[in-house]
Amino acid sequence: MSRSHGNAKGRSVTLHMVSSLDGFIAKKDNSVSWLNDTGNVYEAGVSISAEEAAAFVKTIDCYVMGSRTYEHALELGWPYGDTPAVVVTSREWPPTRKSVEFYSGDLKTLVDVKLVPRYHNIWLVGGAMLCQCFLQLGLVDEIRLTIAPVLLGEGLRLFGGSPTEQRWNLKNVVAYKNGFVELSYSAGRPTHS
Numbered sequence: 001m002s003r004s005h006g007n008a009k010g011r012s013v014t015l016h017m018v019s020s021l022d023g024f025i026a027k028k029d030n031s032v033s034w035l036n037d038t039g040n041v042y043e044a045g046v047s048i049s050a051e052e053a054a055a056f057v058k059t060i061d062c063y064v065m066g067s068r069t070y071e072h073a074l075e076l077g078w079p080y081g082d083t084p085a086v087v088v089t090s091r092e093w094p095p096t097r098k099s100v101e102f103y104s105g106d107l108k109t110l111v112d113v114k115l116v117p118r119y120h121n122i123w124l125v126g127g128a129m130l131c132q133c134f135l136q137l138g139l140v141d142e143i144r145l146t147i148a149p150v151l152l153g154e155g156l157r158l159f160g161g162s163p164t165e166q167r168w169n170l171k172n173v174v175a176y177k178n179g180f181v182e183l184s185y186s187a188g189r190p191t192h193s
């Protein structure tokens, strides 16, 4: 299943996550030091300045995340600034930041009714559970996956056990000097088995 209306309106939902080489997005103890630079230098890679990174982040209009990712982001120090963020949850939460709203209900309605009419560049930033739901419903237009140069051995699997085969089209590959690689894919045609 792939999305079409988001692209047609020039709006898109991008799934972005950082994974270990062996496909994990979080360690069992939730520590994040594995995301830090290893000190390795890949000479042919590119690097981006803090200014370029900040300018890029400004192009994102809205973040969407599951409640566990939200909790972890609060613990680590909210990285999404004042950009609007929607937390998907079935629970009641105390208000924390003005830019954060909570959503419970159908995910297709969230995208089609709440997000697409208001925002162009919508970023789904985890975690595994919510991303899997978005993928199964065909609500993702683009996947941006950053691979960290580390094997974790165990942890939380990036895409879990999705039962559906889906084809994605490679659009871009960027290798960074610090050994991280970013892979970008757009949604392809569904496959029927």
Ligand SMILES: NC(=O)c1ccc[n+]([C@@H]2O[C@H](COP(=O)([O-])OP(=O)(O)OC[C@H]3O[C@@H](n4cnc5c(N)ncnc54)[C@H](OP(=O)(O)O)[C@@H]3O)[C@@H](O)[C@H]2O)c1
Binding pocket: 016, 017, 018, 019, 024, 025, 026, 030, 065, 066, 067, 068, 069, 070, 072, 088, 089, 090, 091, 104, 105, 107, 125, 126, 127, 128, 129, 130, 131, 133, 156
């Ligand atoms: N490496 C990375 O790039 C990256 C990115 C993001 C997160 N992470 C890590 O991933 C971990 C969290 O991931 P996770 O998979 O455990 O959890 P998650 O997807 O962040 O959150 C799961 C929660 O979101 C809500 N939810 C998810 N799907 C829903 C649906 N279809 N309808 C309604 N509510 C839904 C539920 O909240 P309620 O229980 O409140 O109802 C569910 O318990 C954290 O350790 C985080 O640090 C890593």
